[in-house]
Amino acid sequence: MATKREQEILALIKQDPLITQAQLAEKTGTTRSNIGSHISNLIKEGLIVGRGYVFPAENEVTVIGAVNLDVLGAAKAQVSTKGSTPGRVYSFIGGMGRNIATNLADLGVKTKLITVYGNDNNGDLFQSEAQNNELDLSDALRVERPTATYVYLNDVDGRRIAGIDDMQINELLTPQVMEKRLPKINAAKVVVVDSNLPAETLNYIYENVTVPIFAKAVGINKAQNLFSAKTKIDTLVINSVEAKLLTQIEITGEKQAQMVADKLQAWGCKRVCIYADGLGIYYQTPTVAKFVAYHKANLVNTNGVGAAIIAASVYAKLQAKDFGETLKLMQRADVLTAQVNEAVTPKLSEIIEE
Structure with a gap:
């Protein structure tokens, strides 16, 4: 990690990439030999490349979160707990961090994904797919363990019944x-995290990341990881089930959504987006809020909706969209994603083409 002196040197180099070590020594009140040592450290940390003070390529967004193999059982009839139910079984690469990063890439956002995956066939599949989507995996971990797996069952209406x-x-x-x-x-413009990360890791990020942090709650058993006395979230995306677990408020309409958002803002979230199956999407900032009811659509699978919504909100942030434009982008992303079996729709870029 760069010291305060090295951060000072970096700032001077950014102002004048042709600055000499003698000039750096004069401006910082130290010796040329000390400057040489600091420059060497900055090169080792990857903050500058070589002796020409060339800065490494910056990603617009860094996503820190999970990748896994999704295994979906999609029922074609009313699910019976006492026997077999006809349906289809699908498997594909998913995971909240991966889904968000892939969505952002589809929206034309240069994205780094920091994740962990196994040295197995599913890891090979993920790596190949990520490269095809031009995701930067240079800081991801690959380990001698199986890649994570998520198995879930959807009812005939496309809504999740259970997951492991x-x-x-x-x-x-x-x-x-x-x-x-x-x-x-910190070289990114926005950082996105999900609650698959350990709580202590999220706290480290809140304390040390200096750019806006967007967060996606994942699962009723892990959503709590996002919250502590250190929580510092620019935008939180959460579904109504996770929101109920955290706040003990069941969302049946706009009034309850506002109550939930108020609580989450008090806990360290500047902006809150809540999506509720069958009801709609609610977006609240410190100054304005709006609820948009869902229209009936061809609902196939809601598993990837949250990742699409947060990707749309990050895109809106990067493009300096106003409240109304941001909400429209999130709403379109929600609808498009719910119409496919996969957790990532290949048509997400349509939200910025309309």
Whole structure:
């Protein structure tokens, strides 16, 4: 991690990339030999490349979160707990962090994904797909463990009935891993996290990341990871089930959505987007809020909706969209994603083409 002196030197180099070591020594009140040592450290940390003070390529967004194999059982009739139910079984690469990063890439956003995955066939599949989507995996971890897996069952209406996740591998995304990558993380314009990360890792990110942090709650057993006395979230995206678990408020309409958003803002979230199956999407900032009811659509699978919504909100932030434009982008992303079996729709870019 760069010292305060090295951060000072970096700032001077950014102002004048042709500055000499003698000039740096004069401006910082130290010796040329000390400057040489600091420059060497900056090169080792990847903050500058070579002797020409060339800065590494910056990603617009860094996503820190999970990748896994999704296994979906999609029922074609009313599910019976006492026998077999006809349907289809699908498998594809998913995971909240991966889904968000892939969506952002589809929207034309240069994206780094910091995740952990196994040295197995599913890891090979993920790596190949990520490269095809031009995701930067240079700071991801690949380990001798199985890639995470999520198995879930949807009813005939496309709504989730139950799910089981094998995600222990994410425990390897520790604060120490983030510390080694912190300069690159802070070089992004926006950082996105999901609650698959350990609570201590999220707290480290809140304390040390200097750019806006967007967060996606994932699962009723992990959403709590996002919250502590250190929580510092620019925009939170959460579904009504996770919101109820955290706040003990069941969302049946706009009034309850506002109550939930008020609580979440008090807990350290500047902006809150809540999506509720069958009801609609609610977006609240410190100054304005709006609820948009869902229209009936061809609902196939809601699993990837949250990742699409947060990707749309990040895109809106990068493009300096106003409240109304941001909400429209999130709403379109929601509808498009719910119409496909996969967790990522290949048509997400349509939200910025309309």
